[in-house]
Amino acid sequence: MPEFIKPSRLQRGDTVASVSLSSGFVTEVPHRYEAGKRQLRDAFGLQVVEAPNALRGAEYLHRHPQARADDLHWALENPEVRGIFSVIGGDDSVRLLPHLDLDLIRRFPKVMLGFSDTTITLMQFLRAGVHAFYGPAILTDLAENAGIRDFVARGVRRALFDARPFGLEAASEWTEEHVDWRDEARQEQPRSFQPSDGWVWLGGRKRVEGHLVGGCLEVLDMLNGTPGWPEARLWDGAILCLETSEDVPPPSQVGYWLRNFGAQGILGKASGLLMSRPKAYTPDMTSRLYDWVKRVAWEFGREDLPIVANMDFGHTSPQLTLPLGAKVVIDPTKATVDVLEAGVS
Incomplete structure (x- = not known):
């Protein structure tokens, strides 16, 4: 690492x-x-x-x-x-x-x-x-x-x-309620939250470790191919944490981005994959997204890859804070994701 x-x-x-x-x-x-x-x-x-x-x-x-x-x-x-x-x-x-x-x-x-x-x-x-x-x-x-x-x-x-070190947790409730931030009168009125279904496990059975690397897929697509794109060593053994924005890319587009990661060799070297709750997706879109993720993992010979979806980071609320670069363990048998080292000193 x-x-x-x-x-x-x-x-x-x-x-x-x-x-x-x-x-x-x-x-x-x-x-x-x-x-x-x-x-x-x-x-x-x-x-x-x-x-x-x-x-x-x-x-x-x-x-x-x-x-x-x-x-x-x-x-x-x-x-x-x-x-x-x-x-x-x-x-x-x-x-x-x-x-x-x-x-x-x-x-x-x-x-x-x-x-x-x-x-x-x-x-x-x-x-x-x-x-x-x-x-x-x-x-x-x-x-x-x-x-x-x-x-x-x-x-x-x-x-x-x-x-x-600390363990990541699933939020008990979440919201996508839109509030006009320009409406000053609404600032002290809480939004409505709904119960969460928790994380969804899409693949992998073995405990794996790796360092966190990732972010917003649309932004990573803009970065891809520029001098700011991470060197290969930063992807080696990484646990990818990926999410989508309010642009609401269709499930197929997420699949295409993951195929790019596969073609670059990033998926082949990854230790695991964490995916956020997709912003503004319907249940049907979410189902098709999961199908695409599993399809791409199969296409690149990574049916063994531990994949945790519906996590609370990125364009969802409430949000986790993920320490990028820190060592993380995914344990499918315990259904846990833990940060093995502090992100700060």
């Missing part, structure tokens, strides 16, 4: 930087951003400071990818900043690749938290040899209506604050 640097764990009283590496949408919902900051303070004792360009708006940030990369570098070099939290995702942080300094990431390893389009940046942390964290953004579950859910708080605390 590749060796990674563990960033220092967060503690109460620490300052974290908010960064808009993908979209400047935050300026359209300032009340929700303030709610996220307040809830981070109340739940974890964290103080949030904005990176210099984080609140400059969507048009400015779209025109200036260098400014977004500068914000990441500023947060890394700033001795008062202990962690870096993504404000929100987007669709074009692949444009940051020419401007990112991987040597700086390695020299100043810090907690980096985000998901969706932040997949681009998290992958560069792995390429620099530093653990990264696939979890909620400030405007999503950290600014959840009426407060951060207990499931989310536990996941963040275990991954970012506790320097010890």
